Amino acid sequence: MENINRLNVVHRFRKRKLLIAINCVAALSIFFFGYDQGMMAGVNNAKHYYTLMGFGYEDPDKHGPIITNSILQGGIVAVYYLGTLIGALFGGWFGDKYGRIKTIALGAAWGVIGATLQCSAQNHNWMICARLINGFGTGILNAIVPVWATETAEHTSRGKFVAIEFTLNIFGVAVAYWIEYGCSFYKGGESEFVWRFPIAFQILPLLILLAIVWFFPESPRWLCKVGREDESRYILERLREDDGVEATTGKAEAEFQDIRNIVELERKNAKAQNYLYMLFGYQSGKLHTGRRVQLVIWLQIMQEWIGIAGVTIYSPTIFRIAGLDNDTVGWVAGLNTITYTLSTLVCVFTLDRIGRRWTLYWGSVVQGICLFLAGGLSRVSIDAVDTNNATQAQTFGGGAVAMVFLFTMTFGATWLTVPWLYPAEIFPLEVRARGNAWGVVGWSIGNGWLTLLCPVMFAALNEKTLYIFAACNVLTIPMVYCFYPESNQRTLEEMNLLFAADSVWVWDAERNYKRLVAENPELVQAAAGRGQQSVLHPETGVLHKPQGDMSLDVNSEVSSEDGKTAAVARHEG
Numbered sequence: 309m310e311n312i313n314r315l316n317v318v319h320r321f322r323k324r325k326l327l328i329a330i331n332c333v334a335a336l337s338i339f340f341f342g343y344d345q346g347m348m349a350g351v352n353n354a355k356h357y358y359t360l361m362g363f364g365y366e367d368p369d370k371h372g373p374i375i376t377n378s379i380l381q382g383g384i385v386a387v388y389y390l391g392t393l394i395g396a397l398f399g400g401w402f403g404d405k406y407g408r409i410k411t412i413a414l415g416a417a418w419g420v421i422g423a424t425l426q427c428s429a430q431n432h433n434w435m436i437c438a439r440l441i442n443g444f445g446t447g448i449l450n451a452i453v454p455v456w457a458t459e460t461a462e463h464t465s466r467g468k469f470v471a472i473e474f475t476l477n478i479f480g481v482a483v484a485y486w487i488e489y490g491c492s493f494y495k496g497g498e499s500e501f502v503w504r505f506p507i508a509f510q511i512l513p514l515l516i517l518l519a520i521v522w523f524f525p526e527s528p529r530w531l532c533k534v535g536r537e538d539e540s541r542y543i544l545e546r547l548r549e550d551d552g553v554e555a556t557t558g559k560a561e562a563e564f565q566d567i568r569n570i571v572e573l574e575r576k577n578a579k580a581q582n583y584l585y586m587l588f589g590y591q592s593g594k595l596h597t598g599r600r601v602q603l604v605i606w607l608q609i610m611q612e613w614i615g616i617a618g619v620t621i622y623s624p625t626i627f628r629i630a631g632l633d634n635d636t637v638g639w640v641a642g643l644n645t646i647t648y649t650l651s652t653l654v655c656v657f658t659l660d661r662i663g664r665r666w667t668l669y670w671g672s673v674v675q676g677i678c679l680f681l682a683g684g685l686s687r688v689s690i691d692a693v694d695t696n697n698a699t700q701a702q703t704f705g706g707g708a709v710a711m712v713f714l715f716t717m718t719f720g721a722t723w724l725t726v727p728w729l730y731p732a733e734i735f736p737l738e739v740r741a742r743g744n745a746w747g748v749v750g751w752s753i754g755n756g757w758l759t760l761l762c763p764v765m766f767a768a769l770n771e772k773t774l775y776i777f778a779a780c781n782v783l784t785i786p787m788v789y790c791f792y793p794e795s796n797q798r799t800l801e802e803m804n805l806l807f808a809a810d811s812v813w814v815w816d817a818e819r820n821y822k823r824l825v826a827e828n829p830e831l832v833q834a835a836a837g838r839g840q841q842s843v844l845h846p847e848t849g850v851l852h853k854p855q856g857d858m859s860l861d862v863n864s865e866v867s868s869e870d871g872k873t874a875a876v877a878r879h880e881g
Contacts, residue, residue: 311539318525318546326525326547327461331469333517333524334457335476337412337449340419340513342480344446346645347506348385349620350488354503361432372634380432382760387436389756391422391443392450393749397583399448400745407534408456408527408741411448416518418445420511427507447752451745454732459527459740460547463799467659470729475652478720482645489642529737529800532567540564566801570737581739586746595736596807601746603792604731608750609757610784611727614672615679615777616719617758622766622774623712626682629689630705631698644713651720663796664726668788671722675715676781682711683774690771727751733795734803793817 312318317329351357353373358364361384363377375381395418403411422442429435454470461469487509491502528547531540541564548560585591589598623644627637659667685708692701727747735743765773793806793814809820 311536312525312542313523315523316525317523318543322546323548327465327469330460330524331457331473333412333521334453335473336513336517337416337453338473339476339480339483340510340517341446341450342477343484343510343513344419344442344480346481346484347488347510348388350485350492350506351503352381352385354492355497356500357503360430360500361435363432378763382763384432384435384439386756386759388439388443388446389752389759391440391445392447393443393752393756395444395447396451396745396748396752397447397742398444399451399748400742401583402448403452403455403741404530404739407530408452408459409521409524411452411741412456412521413518415445415448415452416514416521418442418448419514420518421445423507423511423514427504427511447745447748450728450748450751452741454728455741455744456527458729458732458800459529460525460543462548464797465660466733467664467725467729467796468656470732471652471655471659471725474725474728475649475656478645478649478652478724482642482649485642485645489638492638528564529567529740532564533571533737537564537568540567563799566799567737570801570804581742583742583746586739586742594808595804596810597735597739597743599812600734600743600807604727604734604743604747605750605753606787607727607730607792608747609754610780610787611723611751612754612758613777613780614675614719614723614784615715615774615781616723617755618762618766618773618777619679619682619712619715622771625766626686626705626708626712629686629693629701630709631702640709644716647713648716648720651717652724654721655725658721659725659729660796663794664730665788665792665794667722667726668792669785671718672781672784672788674718675723676778678711678715678718679774679778679781682708682715683771683778685711686771686774730792730795733800734807736804737800740800790814793821 318326321329355366355373358373358375358381359366361380363380363384364373364375366372367374395415399411399415402414419442422438422440422445425438426435426442429438453473457470457473458466484506488502488506491505494501525543525546526539528540528543531537531543541560544564545560548563581592581597586597586601589596589601592598624637624641627640628634632640655667685704689701689705689708692698692704731744731747732740762773765776769776790813795803795806798806805824806817806821808824809817811817811820
């Protein structure tokens with residue numbers, strides 16, 4: 309394939325090896341994302357940093373920070389999420405227009421600039437601008453990397469590969485923690501190296517990402533969308549087939565035909581979709597992009613409100629209630645990041661087996677129980693401390709510590725991955741990167757919101773704040789049950805069928821999907837590797853066959869359960 313650089317790894321690897329290579333690059337980006345998230349916790353406790361930024365000073369007795377301007381401290385952290393929000397919207401547009409690879413390179417370059425400015429900051433104004441720029445680069449990467457990963461993976465293993473990437477995400481958090489923990493001992497924690505080096509360290513994975521991403525294949529779906537069909541077919545063949553078996557299985561060709569049919573119909577029939585149109589579903593017809601946007605935004609917001617941010621903030625307090633001294637709290641918190649990282653491997657083996665919905669269900673149940681218990685045990689421990697009952701305080705405090713560990717492990721095994729995978733799966737090809745960007749917008753809103761609110765909530769409610777997060781876990785169960793259709797084991801091209809129903813309820817969506825497949829059995833043949841798949845007209849919901857001139861011959865109408873009617877296109881002959 310002369311149009312693809314001869315040094316591209318697509319010429320060297322096939323099938324599983326090629327997928328692993330692609331996901332290693334994606335994981336490098338996700339590692340940076342995790343590292344960048346975890347980094348500021350330690351930076352905020354560095355004496356030189358909070359003194360230079362002007363929002364605190366050192367307690368002469370306890371040698372810890374005394375914060376004099378919590379709004380400035382929180383604002384420096386929160387402005388990053390404004391950057392990710394803006395960067396995601398830009399990255400989604402850029403990715404749909406110029407491709408996934410160029411967008412990843414652009415995001416990495418922006419990240420390098422932002423990290424360089426952060427580690428050289430001399431005052432809080434400088435730091436705020438640097439955080440905004442760094443967030444912009446992160447937003448670009450978060451909008452496009454999951455899309456690239458899902459568009460190259462097979463529908464039977466999308467979840468597994470994305471789950472592996474998010475193992476690297478939490479590994480990044482753990483690396484950030486332990487680097488900062490080690491740096492905190494340098495020159496008694498007085499040196500500016502304590503916070504500048506951890507910030508500068510993130511430049512390394514970004515430079516590696518920027519250098520190597522050019523040697524990896526573009527998304528075959530994006531290539532097909534922009535008319536580069538030969539390259540698309542070649543990359544799909546390398547991703548799906550072993551040497552010499554193309555003619556016997558036809559898996560790559562069937563998938564290519566699905567993609568091409570979707571592209572042709574979306575181009576002919578779908579109205580142009582900008583971000584505002586997508587948000588309100590204007591002119592999206594049977595694609596129902598407005599519904600999909602709302603689903604991914606609220607899934608990401610709820611990912612934060614189920615308690616991970618609150619537990620991260622409150623866990624050192626729980627550890628101290630259990631009778632741990634400051635040095636012990638440091639390494640116990642670090643141990644928590646290690647078990648958190650290992651827990652993400654559970655999702656690798658379960659996500660494609662039990663599906664997205666059941667993963668969220670069991671996560672919400674266990675997390676809710678952990679938070680209710682952590683809050684109650686913390687209260688008993690606090691009361692025991694007030695009555696000088698050290699034994700009881702340590703006993704119940706230890707129970708609260710166990711609940712913190714169990715909560716973070718459950719979150720890593722469930723809710724960490726699905727809210728990032730789902731947006732990359734459910735949107736039409738024409739707007740997939742922009743659709744995923746809306747998910748990053750939801751994450752930015754949820755994170756930025758809680759970054760500012762958590763200190764206020766814990767100051768006013770103390771451990772009772774954990775009950776609010778526990779209640780949010782309970783709320784997510786009916787929310788997922790009613791509104792979020794299962795995407796597991798379905799091709800990306802089948803998602804238009806899944807969201808074709810005019811009803812917002814999952815049971816109507818599934819009933820409508822089954823009806824469409826029953827009327828047109830060939831719909832599922834491409835997923836099974838046996839043939840070609842019909843596709844859905846993006847405005848009317850009419851089904852089309854891939855052969856012929858794609859003109860309509862509507863000869864039947866089928867009443868769906870919600871009272872709507874849809875025409876099913878039949879191919880003559």
